[in-house]
Amino acid sequence: MLNKKNKKPVVEASLTDKVDQDLIVHNMPNQAKLSGAVYSSKPAFTNYSDSSHFNNSEQSNKKNNFKIIGILIITLGIIFVLTLIYFSYRFIIQPKTENIIQQDNVESYNIVSDENKAEELNIILPATTTEIQIEAVDILEEDNIDLASSSAVLMSDILPPLVDSDSDGLNDFEEGILGTDISLVDSDDDTFNDLSELENGYNPAGTGKLVMNPNISEYNGKTYSLLYPAVWGVSSLNNDETVIITTEDNSLIQISSQDNENVQSILSWYEEYFPNILVTYDKLKKGSGWEGIMSPDNINFYLVDDMRDKIYVISYISAVGERVTYPNIFNFIIKSFSIK
Secondary structure, three states: OHHHHHHHHHHHHHHHHHHHHHHHHHOOOHHHHHHOOOOOOOOOOOOHHHHHHHHHHHHHHHHHHHHHHHHHHHHHHHHHHHHHHHHHHHHHHHHHHHHHHHHHOOOOOOOOOOHHHHHHHOOOOOOOHHHHHHHHHHHHHHOOOOOOHHHHHHHHHHOOOOOOOOOOOOOHHHHHHHOOOOOOOOOOOOOOOHHHHHHOOEOOOOOOEHHHOOOEEEEEOOOEEEEEEOOOEEEEEOOOOEEEEEOOOOOEEEEEEEEOOOOOOHHHHHHHHOOOOOOOHHHEEEEEOEEEEEOOOOOEEEEEEOOOOEEEEEEEEOOOOOOOOOHHHHHHHHHHOEEO
C-alpha cells in the first residue's frame, strides 16, 4: 500500500512536467523555434532599423559615385571643347587672319607721318601707295576702264624676270616701249647709248628730242604737262587733280596734287612729314618750274612748284608684287613733268 501510494505522485509529476513542457514549447516565438534559439524570458526582436540604415548608406554612396563620375565626364568634355577651340583658332583661324591682314597691309612704300602734328597744322597728308591703288581702282571701275586686276595678279607667276640683253641699262621691256634695239647699246648709232639719251630727254631710237619718238605721247593738263608711252592709257580724275597712267603690266603711275597750305619748300615739307629720313641738298632734284625729292625706295617722288602753291606726288604702284618693270620710263616721266 505504501508502494502504490508512492507511485501515483510520480506519474502525476511526470504528466505535470509534460504539460508544462508543452505549454512552454507552444508559447515560444516562431523565430526562436525555427532557429533553435534557446528560450529567453525577453521577446526576441529583429533589428530592422540597422538593416535599413545600411541599405540607405549604400544607396547614398552609389549616388555620390554617380555624381562624381558625371562631374568628371562634364569637366573632361569642357576641357576637350576648349582645347578644340584653341587649336582651331591657333592653327586655322589665326593664320588665315594674319595672312589677310598682311595682304591688306602690303604697300610699295609706307609713308610715315606725325598724324597729331598734321591735325594741329590742318595739313592733308599724302595718301599711301595702298590708298592710292584702292582709290585708282575704284575710280577706274566707275569710269568703266578695264583694269584687268585678276590677270595682273596671275601675271606675277608667269612673267619672266627683267632682262637687259645688251646691258645698256634699259631692260628689254623698256626697249620695247621706246622702239630701241634690245641687242644694241646705241640703237640709233649716234655715239650716245640708249639710256644716256633717255635720261637727258633725247630720242634713243632716232634723232631729236624724246617727244619726237613716235612711241611717246604728251599729256597736257590744267597746271602741268608730261611725257608718257603712247601705248599706255591715261585718265584724268577730280578735275585734273589726279592723273593715272596704266602700264602694259597693269601697274599704275599716279600723279596727284594738293594745296601747299603752309607755302613750304619741298625740303621743309619733306622733313616735316618724314622726320626719320635725313634729307640733304644733294638729294634735291630740279625740273621745269619745280623742285623735288625721291623717296628712298624710288617709287614716290614729291615736288613743289616754284610758286609753292601745290604739292605734287608721282607714284609708281606695281601690280606685280613689288616689281618695278619700267624704272627708267618712270624716271623720264618725272623729268618731263613741267609746271605751266
